Every structure is written in C-alpha cells, then in structure tokens.
Amino acid sequence: MQTPERGLVEILEDALVVVAEDGLIAEIVTADDPRHEGVEAEARAAGRLEVLGEGRYLLPGFVDLHIHAPQWPQLGKALHLPLEDWLQQYTFPLEARYADLAFANAAYRSLVDALLANGTTTAVYYATVHLEATKALADICQAKGQRALIGKVVMDDPALSPDFYRDLSTDQAIADTAAFIDYANGLAGNGTRLVYPTITPRFIPTCTDAGLKALGDLAAATGAHVQTHCSESDWEHGFVLERTGRTDTRALEAFGLMTRRTVLAHANFICDDDMDAIHACGAGVAHCPLSNHYFSNAVFPLRRALEKGVHVGLGTDISGGHDASIFSNIRHAVASSRALADGVDASLPADSRGRPGSAVDFTEAFWLATAGGGIVLDLPIGLLAPGYFFDAMVIDTHAADSDLVVWPELDGLDDVFQRIVYSSGRQNVRKVWVAGRAVVDKG
Ligand code: GUN
Ligand code: FE
Numbered sequence: 226m227q228t229p230e231r232g233l234v235e236i237l238e239d240a241l242v243v244v245a246e247d248g249l250i251a252e253i254v255t256a257d258d259p260r261h262e263g264v265e266a267e268a269r270a271a272g273r274l275e276v277l278g279e280g281r282y283l284l285p286g287f288v289d290l291h292i293h294a295p296q297w298p299q300l301g302k303a304l305h306l307p308l309e310d311w312l313q314q315y316t317f318p319l320e321a322r323y324a325d326l327a328f329a330n331a332a333y334r335s336l337v338d339a340l341l342a343n344g345t346t347t348a349v350y351y352a353t354v355h356l357e358a359t360k361a362l363a364d365i366c367q368a369k370g371q372r373a374l375i376g377k378v379v380m381d382d383p384a385l386s387p388d389f390y391r392d393l394s395t396d397q398a399i400a401d402t403a404a405f406i407d408y409a410n411g412l413a414g415n416g417t418r419l420v421y422p423t424i425t426p427r428f429i430p431t432c433t434d435a436g437l438k439a440l441g442d443l444a445a446a447t448g449a450h451v452q453t454h455c456s457e458s459d460w461e462h463g464f465v466l467e468r469t470g471r472t473d474t475r476a477l478e479a480f481g482l483m484t485r486r487t488v489l490a491h492a493n494f495i496c497d498d499d500m501d502a503i504h505a506c507g508a509g510v511a512h513c514p515l516s517n518h519y520f521s522n523a524v525f526p527l528r529r530a531l532e533k534g535v536h537v538g539l540g541t542d543i544s545g546g547h548d549a550s551i552f553s554n555i556r557h558a559v560a561s562s563r564a565l566a567d568g569v570d571a572s573l574p575a576d577s578r579g580r581p582g583s584a585v586d587f588t589e590a591f592w593l594a595t596a597g598g599g600i601v602l603d604l605p606i607g608l609l610a611p612g613y614f615f616d617a618m619v620i621d622t623h624a625a626d627s628d629l630v631v632w633p634e635l636d637g638l639d640d641v642f643q644r645i646v647y648s649s650g651r652q653n654v655r656k657v658w659v660a661g662r663a664v665v666d667k668g
Contacts, residue, residue, distance in 0.1 A: 226282050226283070226587040226638075226640075226642045226645070227284060227596075227608060227609055228588055228589075228591050228593065228595065228596060229596065229608060230592070230596075230611070231531070231588075231589050231592045231596075231597065232452050232586075232588055232589055232592070232594075233588070233592075234588050234639065234642060235251070235262040235455070235536050236304060236638045236642060237255055239258060240253055240254065240255050240260065241253070241254040241264055241265055241268070242283070242526045242609055242617075243264065243268075243526070244615040244661045245418055246611075246661075247422075247614060247660075247661075248417045248614055248615055248659075248660030248661035248662065249605070249611075249613065249614055249615065249660075249661075250597065250609060250611050250612065250613050250614070250615050251611060252400075252611050252612060253609065253610065253611065261295050262582075267351075271487075271591075272444070272481070274407075277619055278585065278630070279280050279499040279623070280370040280621060280622045281437045281539045281619050281621050281622070281623075281655060282619065282620050282622070282641070282645065283609065283618075283619055283621055283641075284344075284349065284595075284614065284617065284618050284619075284645070285552035285595040285596070285606075285607050285608055285609055285616065285617055285618075285655060286344055286345065286346025286540075286595075286597065286600075286607075286616040286617050286618050286659065287343075287344050287345045287346060287347075287354040287552075287594050287598075287618075288345075288346070288347040288349075288538055288539075288551075288553055288594065288595060288597075288598025288599055288601075288602065288606060288607055288660075289340065289345045289347070289349065289482055289539070289540055289541050289567075289603070290349045290488055290490075290509075290511035290512050290538045290539060290540040290597075290598055290601060291321075291349060291452075291488070291490045291491075291511035291540025291541065291542050292336075292340070292350050292351070292525075292540065292541055292542070292543045293316075293348060293350075293351045293542070293543055293544060293545070294331065294336055294350055294351065294362055294375075295319065295322075295334065295337075295353045295358075296316060296319065296320070296331075296351055296543055296544035296545075296637055297331075297332050297336040297543060297544065298319065298332050299315060299316070299319050299544045300543060300544045300547055300549065301446070301544070301547045301614050302315070302544070303315040303316075303544075304519045304545075304547060305519070307458070308457065308458050308520040308545075309460050309461075309519075310460065310668035311386060311545075313387065316392045316544075317386075317387055317389075318389070318390070320353045320354075320378075320390060321353075321389050321479045323352070323355050323358040324355055325355040325406050325518075326357055326361060327357060329353075329355070329361050329362070329616065330357035330361050330365070331428045332349075332487065333358075333362045333365045334365055335359060336370075336543075337365050337366055337369050337371050338369065339549050340371065340549060341369065341657055341659075341664050341665050342347075342377050342519040342651055342654060342657075342665055343369075343549050343550045343551065343552070343651050343654060344550075344552070344654045344657055345549075345551055346371065346372055346385075346549065346605075346606070346616035346617070346618070346620040346657060346659045346664075347371075347372040347373070347533055347598065347602070347604070347606055347607075347616065348372070348374070348449075349373075349374040349423070349452060349488060349511070349540070349602070349665055350362060350366075350373055350374065350376070350423075350519075351374045351376055351378050351425055352375055352376060352377055352378060352425075353377075353378055354377065354378050354379070354380055354390065354392055354398075354401075355377075356401040357405060359375065359376070359377040359405050359607055360405065360408050361497075362375055363375050363405075363409050363412060363420045363422075364400060364412075365410065366419060366420055367412050367419055367420055368418065368579060368628040369390070369664060370426060370659050370660075370664040371659060371664065372604075372606065372614070372616065372659050372660070373419065373420050373421070374421045374422075374423045374450050374452070374488075374602065375405075375409065375420060375421070375422065375423055376402075376403055376405075376422070376423035376424060376425025376452055377401055377405045377425060378425050378427050379392060379398045379402060379426045379427060379431075379432055379436055379440060380392055380400040380427050380431040380432065381394065381395045381397075381431075381432055381433050381434070381436040382431055382432050384419070384430075384445070384450065384516045385430045385431050386431045388399075389630055391431070392436075393505060395433055395435050395478065398436055399436065399439045399440065399443065400438065402424060402425075403443060404653070406422040406424075406449055407466075408422075409421065409422035410422060417661075419463035419659070420628075421449070421450055422447075422448040422449050422450075423445050423449060423451065423452050424440050424443055424449050424451045424452070424482075424489075425448065425449075425451075425452050425453065425548050426440050426453045426482065426614075427453065427454065428453055428454035428455075428457075428461065428473075429453075429464075429465045429468070429469065429473060429476060429639040430461065430464050430465065431470075431475070431603075433472060434480070434539065437480040437482065438480050438481065439477075440480070440481075441481025441482045441484060442481060442489075444481060444482060445481055445484075448486070448603065449486070450488065451480065451482050451483075451484055451486060451487040451488070452488040452489075452490065452511075453477065453487075453488075453489065454486070454489075454490045454491060455473040455474060455475065455477065455489035455490060455491060455492045456473045456491065456492055456494035456495050456499070457490070457491035457492075457493060457494075457496070457520065457521055458478070458493070458494075458520055458521050458522050458576050459522045459523075459657075461473075462493075462494040463665070472495070472498075472499050472503050473495075473497065473499075474489070474492075474495055474503060475498075475499065475502060477489075478502055478506070478542075481663070483502065483503070483506045483508050483510065484506060484507075484508065484509035485506065485603055486508075486602070487506070487508035487509070487598060488509055488510075488511050488601060489503065489508060489509065489511065490510075490511045490512050490513060490540060490542065490603070491510075491513055491517065491521060491525065491542075492510045492512075492525060493517060493521045493522075493523050493524070493526075494529075495510075495525065495526075495530070497640065500529070500530055500533040500535050502528075503535050504533055504534045504535050507536065507603075507640075508536070508540065509535070509536035509537060509600070509601030509602075510530060510535060510536070510537045510538075510601070510602070511532045511538060511539070511540035511542075511547055511629075512525050512527055512537055512538070512539055512540065512556035512558060513539070513540040513541065513542035513545065513554070514554055514558045514561045515541070515542070515547065515553065515554055516538070516540075516541070516542035516545035516546055516555075517561065518544035518561070519545060519546075520545050524561045524564060524565040524583075524585065525561075526561070526565070526580075527558065527562050527565075527585055528562065528582060528583045528584070528585060529583070531589075533562075535598055535600045536597070536600050536601045536649050537593055537600075537601065538593050538594065538597045538598030538600075538601040538602075539551060539554045539555065539558060539590070539593045539594045539597075539611075540554070541553075541554055541596065550650070550651065552649050552650070554594070554644070554647060555587065555590040555591055555593070556587075556590075556595050556620065556647060558585065558593065559579065559584075559585060559586065559587055559592040560582055561614075562584045562585045563583075563584045565577075565579060565580050565583040566579050566580060566582065566583040566638055567579040568579055568580070568586040581640075587643060587646045587647065588646075590646075591646050595608065598610045599613075612620070614659070614660050614661075615658055615661045616655050616656075616658065616659050616660065616667075617657070617658050618656065618657045618658075619654075619655045619656040619657075620645050620649055620653050620654065620655065620665055621654075621667075622641065622644075622645070622653065623651050624652045624653045624655065625652070625653050626652055627646040627649075627650060627653050628650065629644060629645065629646055629653050630648065630649070631644055632643060653668075655667050
C-alpha cells in the first residue's frame with residue numbers, strides 16, 4: 226500500500242517485491258504478471274521468499290525530516306513556554322550535556338531504536354554543537370541500520386547562544402562541520418550508504434553572518450545537504466527581519482544556504498515570494514504540524530506551498546513535537562490543515578473565519594510522509610518501486626493491544642489503508658527494513 230503521487234493510492238495484492246543485494250528494489254512483479262509463479266518459486270527455493278501473512282500489509286518506511294536527537298530525553302516535557310524561553314531555559318541546558326559521550330550514547334541509542342520501531346526508516350537529525358557526540362550519533366545510525374542525515378549544530382553567535390552551549394569561535398564551528406562531513410563520508414565505505422552529513426546552522430538567530438556565509442560556501446564545495454529552521458514563529462520570523470532586513474528564506478539564499486538539498490524546518494510564515502524562491506532552487510520544507518501547535522503561533526500554509534510546487538515532507542520536531550510517530554504527524558497535518566481551512570474562532574462568521582481550500586486529506590499527508598520526504602531529500606526513498614531503496618515496514622492489523630480496527634464485513638482494501646493511516650500505533654509495526662536489511666523484526 227502506498228501513494229506514488231500526491232492523492233493517488235496504490236494497493237497491489239499478492240505482488241512480489243524483488244530486492245537486490247545492494248538494497249535497491251529490482252522489480253515489482255504483480256499478481257497478473259506471467260512470470261509471477263516462476264519468480265516466486267525461485268525465491269522460495271533459494272530460501273529468500275518472505276510472505277507477509279494474513280492481515281499484514283507492506284508500506285514504504287517513513288521519512289522524518291526534522292528531529293532534534295539530543296532532545297529525546299525531554300520528550301513530553303516543558304511545552305508550556307514560548308519557543309525563545311523554552312530554548313534558553315530547557316533545551317540549551319539539555320543539549321549542553323552532550324559534551325558527555327556516555328550521556329550522548331545512551332540517549333541516541335534509545336532514540337534510534339524508538340524511531341525504527343515506529344517505522345521511521347530515514348531520519349533527518351540535528352545533533353548538538355559537539356563534534357564527538359555527533360560522530361557517536363552517526364556510528365549508532367550506521368550500526369543499527371537507520372538511514373540518517375546528521376548535522377553538527379552550528380551556534381557561533383554569542384548574542385543568543387549561551388556561554389555554556391555554543392561554538393568557541395566561527396572558525397571552530399566551520400572546522401568541526403567540515404570534520405564531521407569527512408567523518409560521515411568515511412562511514413559510507415562499508416556497504417550501502419546510510420549516513421549523509423548535513424550542514425546545520427541551527428537558525429539565523431544563533432549564527433553570525435560570517436558563519437552562515439562560510440557554511441553556504443561549504444555547501445557549494447561539498448554538495449552536502451543543508452538543514453535549518455525557517456520563519457517558525459512570530460518571534461523568530463520578526464527577529465530575522467529586524468536583523469537582516471529580509472525574510473529567513475531570502476537571507477538564507479544570500480548566504481548560499483538555499484540548495485536543492487536544503488531542508489527548511491517549519492516555514493510557517495513564508496510569503497508567496499519566499500515560496501517562489503524555495504521552488505526556484507528546489508529546496509524543501511519539513512512541515513512539523515504537532516510542534517507548530519506549541520511554538521509557531523500559526524498553521525503552515527501547506528496547500529498553498531504544494532500548489533506553488535514547493536517540495537514538502539513531514540517532521541516530528543522532537544521534542545518541540547511530543548510524539549515520535551510519523552503516523553501521528555500525518556494525522557496532525559490533516560487536522561491542522563482543516564483548522565486553517567475552516568478557521569478556529571467561533572465568534573467570527575463562518576465565511577470569514579478560515580482560509581477555504583487549505584485542507585489536505587490523509588492520502589496526501591501519507592504521501593508527504595513517504596514519497597514527498599524522499600523528493601525533499603533528493604533520494605530514491607519513500608516508494609516501493611524499481612530503483613528505490615527497499616525501506617519498508619509491515620503493518621500487522623491483528624496486533625495485540627492495538628486500537629487499529631479492521632472490520633472485514635465493512636472494509637475493502639481502501640478502507641484498510643485509511644484505517645492504518647488513522648489508527649496504527651507502534652505495536653502494529655511488525656517488521657522494518659532499511660536498504661533491504663531487517664532492522665526491526667517482531668516475528
Ligand atoms: N529553533 C531553533 N532551535 C529550535 C529547536 O530546537 N526547536 C524548534 N522547534 N525550533 C528551534
Ligand atoms: Fe526544530
């Protein structure tokens with residue numbers, strides 16, 4: 226079950242997904258293909274046939290475009306404050322602890338296990354300012370088999386970055402970023418590539434102009450992915466306008482940080498001109514609908530961005546978002562788009578309450594979480610198709626202790642897909658593969 230295009234659901238019964246040694250899908254043999262029987266028999270004879278079984282369905286794995294790995298120990302805490310106070314009072318002190326490698330290893334192992342168990346096969350991570358702990362996260366993803374884009378966070382401006390948690394200098398921040406790129410590229414040598422180094426200025430408020438420019442130059446020199454926060458909240462958007470005289474998007478562009486492989490987190494306050502700029506360079510947005518309820522003061526204009534051709538996928542924004550599951554964020558994407566469409570203030574007349582035409586449905590939100598995320602990252606992931614990595618999960622609709630209801634007398638396969646999207650939990654994720662390797666297997 227998958228969504229090859231936004232709004233298009235594809236359900237193949239009894240298809241064979243042929244996975245090659247390199248973890249890529251070689252072909253999909255449909256039930257009506259005359260070679261079906263032969264290919265199946267050959268795989269069985271070779272002991273390589275995997276049969277899903279009754280009530281189990283194969284879906285592409287999720288792409289989570291925005292995760293703060295060091296904030297995992299804080300999941301579900303401290304969400305009562307606005308962004309700028311939450312960062313200073315809770316988040317920077319927590320992230321500072323990752324100078325301690327033992328703390329970092331324990332937290333990162335726990336996080337990667339949890340995300341894989343939730344079906345997240347590709348994770349886009351901010352680590353911390355610490356080079357060694359960032360390398361530890363890369364090692365853990367490589368060892369556990371999660372596809373991961375990872376960045377050493379840059380915070381080189383003492384104005385908003387506290388003394389106890391920032392880069393010692395701009396030069397050091399750039400040198401450490403370059404060192405991490407080399408380290409992660411070195412990891413790629415053993416087998417299929419899993420870890421991609423990512424240039425990560427935290428956001429404009431914690432970075433100097435010189436640092437941002439140097440990171441832009443590094444992006445051009447290395448072709449590495451870039452991630453940062455963009456126009457997230459009233460405070461952040463206003464701060465950047467005041468400091469640079471431009472929107473986040475246009476400022477990032479001037480620093481050379483807007484590339485085909487740039488992921489902009491949130492982007493709630495982007496205007497039409499920003500959308501045009503993002504579209505023109507092929508960058509993408511990590512829409513984080515749950516987190517936005519807490520920190521963003523507004524709903525991301527998702528439908529508008531999609532109509533303008535902007536690449537968009539989904540992110541949990543752990544721990545600004547208090548849920549590790551992309552299933553959950555799919556549901557929040559649908560719900561918040563509907564709130565934007567209808568409006569939220571009952572004291573206003575219905576015809577001036579919302580922004581009609583803003584809603585997306587669950588099939589579109591599932592596409593964002595899979596193929597849409599793959600397009601943002603410019604990687605062959607998010608789809609079960611030849612040439613794409615076999616990054617996939619099995620959903621077990623009969624899992625014990627689950628609220629996923631399937632009612633055979635009422636449900637066709639389209640209904641089953643809808644129910645999976647709306648009601649699956651971690652307990653329904655039975656098996657997960659990344660690049661053909663089983664990384665979660667509950668039997
Ligand atoms: N802006 C800068 N840092 C952060 C962060 O850690 N979380 C969120 N949501 N926004 C940010
Ligand atoms: Fe974030």
